[in-house]
Amino acid sequence: MVKKEIIERSPLRKLEEATHGGVGKGKLGVIASRRGIGKTACLVHIATDKLMRGKHVIHVSYSSRVDHIITWYEDIFKEISKKRNLEDAMEVHDELIKNRVIMNFNQKGFSVDHVIESVKAMMKNGQMDTDAVIVDGFDFTQATKEDVKAFSFFAKDSDIEIWFSDSYTDKETYTDKNGMPKNLTDVIDQIEVVLTLQNKDGKMILKLVKDHDKVVSEDLSIKLDEKSLLLSEA
Amino acid sequence: MANKIEMMRNIGISAHIDSGKTTLTERILFYCQKIHAIHEVRGKDGVGATMDSMELERERGITIASAATNVSWKDTEINIIDTPGHVDFTIEVERALRVLDGAVLVLCSVGGVQSQSITVDRQLKRYGVPRVAFINKCDRTGANPYKVCQQLRDKLGLNAVMMQIPIGLEEKLEGVIDLVAMQAIYFDGDDGEILRIEEIPASLLDEAEGKREIMLDALSMFSDDLMETVMEGDDVPQNMINEAVRTGTLSQEFVGVYVGSAYKNKGIQTLLDAVLKYLPAPPDIQNKALDLDNDEAEVILESDNSKAPVALAFKLEDGQYGQLTYIRVYQGTIKKGCDLLNVRTDKKFKVGRLVRMHSKSMEDITEAPAGDIVALFGIDCASGDTFCSPDKSLSMTSMYVPAPVISLSIEPKDKTASDKMAKALNRFTKEDPTFRTYVDPESNQTIIQGMGELHLEVYIERMKREYKAEVDTGAPQVAYRETIASSNNFNYTHKKQTGGSGQYARVAGTMEPLEEGDYEFVNKIKGGSIPSEYIPSCDKGFQMSMKKGSLIGFPIVGVKMSISDGQYHAVDSSDQAFQTAAQGAFRESYKKCKPSILEPIMKVVVEGPTEFQGNIFGSINQRRGMIIASNEEGTYSSVEAEVPLSEMFGYSTDLRSMSQGKAEFTMEFAKYGKVPKSVEDDLVKKYNDEKAKK
Numbered sequence: 001m002v003k004k005e006i007i008e009r010s011p012l013r014k015l016e017e018a019t020h021g022g023v024g025k026g027k028l029g030v031i032a033s034r035r036g037i038g039k040t041a042c043l044v045h046i047a048t049d050k051l052m053r054g055k056h057v058i059h060v061s062y063s064s065r066v067d068h069i070i071t072w073y074e075d076i077f078k079e080i081s082k083k084r085n086l087e088d089a090m091e092v093h094d095e096l097i098k099n100r101v102i103m104n105f106n107q108k109g110f111s112v113d114h115v116i117e118s119v120k121a122m123m124k125n126g127q128m129d130t131d132a133v134i135v136d137g138f139d140f141t142q143a144t145k146e147d148v149k150a151f152s153f154f155a156k157d158s159d160i161e162i163w164f165s166d167s168y169t170d171k172e173t174y175t176d177k178n179g180m181p182k183n184l185t186d187v188i189d190q191i192e193v194v195l196t197l198q199n200k201d202g203k204m205i206l207k208l209v210k211d212h213d214k215v216v217s218e219d220l221s222i223k224l225d226e227k228s229l230l231l232s233e234a
Numbered sequence: 235m236a237n238k239i240e241m242m243r244n245i246g247i248s249a250h251i252d253s254g255k256t257t258l259t260e261r262i263l264f265y266c267q268k269i270h271a272i273h274e275v276r277g278k279d280g281v282g283a284t285m286d287s288m289e290l291e292r293e294r295g296i297t298i299a300s301a302a303t304n305v306s307w308k309d310t311e312i313n314i315i316d317t318p319g320h321v322d323f324t325i326e327v328e329r330a331l332r333v334l335d336g337a338v339l340v341l342c343s344v345g346g347v348q349s350q351s352i353t354v355d356r357q358l359k360r361y362g363v364p365r366v367a368f369i370n371k372c373d374r375t376g377a378n379p380y381k382v383c384q385q386l387r388d389k390l391g392l393n394a395v396m397m398q399i400p401i402g403l404e405e406k407l408e409g410v411i412d413l414v415a416m417q418a419i420y421f422d423g424d425d426g427e428i429l430r431i432e433e434i435p436a437s438l439l440d441e442a443e444g445k446r447e448i449m450l451d452a453l454s455m456f457s458d459d460l461m462e463t464v465m466e467g468d469d470v471p472q473n474m475i476n477e478a479v480r481t482g483t484l485s486q487e488f489v490g491v492y493v494g495s496a497y498k499n500k501g502i503q504t505l506l507d508a509v510l511k512y513l514p515a516p517p518d519i520q521n522k523a524l525d526l527d528n529d530e531a532e533v534i535l536e537s538d539n540s541k542a543p544v545a546l547a548f549k550l551e552d553g554q555y556g557q558l559t560y561i562r563v564y565q566g567t568i569k570k571g572c573d574l575l576n577v578r579t580d581k582k583f584k585v586g587r588l589v590r591m592h593s594k595s596m597e598d599i600t601e602a603p604a605g606d607i608v609a610l611f612g613i614d615c616a617s618g619d620t621f622c623s624p625d626k627s628l629s630m631t632s633m634y635v636p637a638p639v640i641s642l643s644i645e646p647k648d649k650t651a652s653d654k655m656a657k658a659l660n661r662f663t664k665e666d667p668t669f670r671t672y673v674d675p676e677s678n679q680t681i682i683q684g685m686g687e688l689h690l691e692v693y694i695e696r697m698k699r700e701y702k703a704e705v706d707t708g709a710p711q712v713a714y715r716e717t718i719a720s721s722n723n724f725n726y727t728h729k730k731q732t733g734g735s736g737q738y739a740r741v742a743g744t745m746e747p748l749e750e751g752d753y754e755f756v757n758k759i760k761g762g763s764i765p766s767e768y769i770p771s772c773d774k775g776f777q778m779s780m781k782k783g784s785l786i787g788f789p790i791v792g793v794k795m796s797i798s799d800g801q802y803h804a805v806d807s808s809d810q811a812f813q814t815a816a817q818g819a820f821r822e823s824y825k826k827c828k829p830s831i832l833e834p835i836m837k838v839v840v841e842g843p844t845e846f847q848g849n850i851f852g853s854i855n856q857r858r859g860m861i862i863a864s865n866e867e868g869t870y871s872s873v874e875a876e877v878p879l880s881e882m883f884g885y886s887t888d889l890r891s892m893s894q895g896k897a898e899f900t901m902e903f904a905k906y907g908k909v910p911k912s913v914e915d916d917l918v919k920k921y922n923d924e925k926a927k928k
Contacts (some may be wrong), residue, residue, distance in 0.1 A: 060777055064388040064389075065388060066863040066865050069863075070863065076414065077488070097860070097862070098860055100838040101861050101862070101863065101864070102862065102863035102864070102867040103862060103863070103864045103865075103866075104863055104864065104866070105865075105866050106866060106868075107865035110866065117862075118844070118847060118866060121847055121848035121851060122851055122864065124848065124851075124852075125848050125849075125851035125852035126851045126852065126854070126861055128859075210756070222408070
């Protein structure tokens, strides 16, 4: 299979359909779920899909080691190319990594302004054509309204799409009666698309809870495969 | 001296540049009473630290050659290999690591785990060297040994555990608390030579107990007794802790962390105690050799003085008394006057002078027991050679030697310099396998090759200083390669049948890209269309063509040549005719196989204050580099990138000026990558212009 077909058949096209064209440039999207069930996999898959389409992505993380994140990308790419039997996989791979940069912030305590400044410096001095920024591990419980507004302004100002993850512990009920993740209640007007990743009869299913100006509750028929950690049609 | 092998340690001191490794070594020598005064690396007294024996090292404040020196601490002999810190000299580091049984990993309490520490740690892992860590410079502003310990865990994945905690930090550093004996240790006297043991200050007692608990918890993995004692809430005896630390350290699953400041004379003696207690003696490590008489079967060497001797030459030095060869004895005893065999050259020699080294001074000895590190005089050999008793043929496994990535033409300034240069080159190539030299047959120039700009610069300086050979240097030249991207069937006839003896040969087959390896030759001829005696001629002809590609004249790699058909002539065919035919076939076919140029791509890590991050990103981008990742930590930022070597010339100067001298970088060879079309066109044009000039 060639790259074009992989893009066309990606389960993420379904997500775009459901959200009327995706999050969109200048806007924010969030994937919320309990800890450790696959938010990073989803985000990396979304990023890889963009990279496949020739877009530039900056991946922001708050991990202790950068090589873990690189390994995520390598694994997801390997699974996709294996599953779809990608031709010239190495060449496609080399093309993709040219357009991807990982920016890691090694400890808590970096202000949102600082992170945005660093990402801007990267965009100014190299990744000029950045289309999307992935922010994995951002702590919404510590974030103020102003923080989220700053990201929102940055997205509009730089004409980029920003994806976040929002994490919860095993014990708490994390959604309100509308199915909205509770960390986002105060800042929901800044966010265009919200997805949750939920365990439904043993399958990890993506659910759309905010679709631009509408609060919805729509099961996307997209699941996260436990073994390959790829999104696929359920 | 103590001859018992258990009372011997061979250790290396490995570290990031400028983390104070040479100062630490200097202090160790001082406390072991090998030297009588302390000199600083960048000493104001003009004497310089004792270990930095080469003038050049003194001037630059860095250690280049790994001098071995012997000291004794509490009746134990310690051989210290002072390893160079800069990545350009890693072959020296790797060679030194080979002969070590243990290492002290030195870290700066402010800078922490930096890119070079990661490289060094990877090398220690590769050679399976057990280690303890020493967090130096705890007297510096911003010192945070706890953070550095955590970095050892996070960044290097080591099971690093504090064995000491500092009493006070920065300018208030007073001493250390030993968490095994639970006592405070202060370093009194002008040079910190008097140890004063006190009770732990009340203000630090809680912290010390907390850290001790963490330590015991980590150690319970290595000792069931210890785990039980802890579970039952009893006091854990010191020797039980010591045994667990030693077991953990030897299995490389535990790294004890010590703190102090070499410059302020704090924590050195306690570090030496740790070396004695926890790092392995020679018999604790299993070493293997290959038996060349027995199809290279592995032989386990025993640290037994009565067995047949086996030793490895790991370092050559040209001193004022002739060539010094540093050796490590792995098995048996090497005695003055005994016969040894150099396994590589298969030549016998007699051991003349045998000495124990202390940087520039030496002590004559009559024998060296198994496990020891000593030096021989006047032996003709290369580093990496194995010596063994003449009735055996054992070779230590070959060491990993990377291929050079950069070359430079050099020309002596006058006739006298020419002889001296030849002498120097001869010496350097013996000392350092990553440094190579040859004479380019076309330009008649002497070319030197190495692992980086600085690597070659240092040798040029050494030529000037040690051999008084002044040379002019050309522009550094990157070691490009050529390769092909598609395949082609060839059918080529070489015919010359006019007058005299004729030549006739025809070869046909396929040229195709080879994924792994440089070259492969496949013979698919059936039915003798080319007689078997001429098959090697075809192979040889192809290989000759591989030496120089037609794009820019660099060697070709990644080609598979198969021959499937051909023709010969009973009278006019010859070895030469088939070689010429093969070369013709290669030349014609090569053009049709989408040839392209490959260049060495370096893995570059730049570290500096975050305020310069934008400049660093920009500088990499300008150099056709690809940023893989950036990592911010506090106010420090490190950027990892892949950059073509050809773009890295002069980077250190640029980086210094854009960061007020606060950023630094390391680079090492990563892979060969395809040159972009525009650059390829430039290279081809330049090559053709130069060719036209000739």
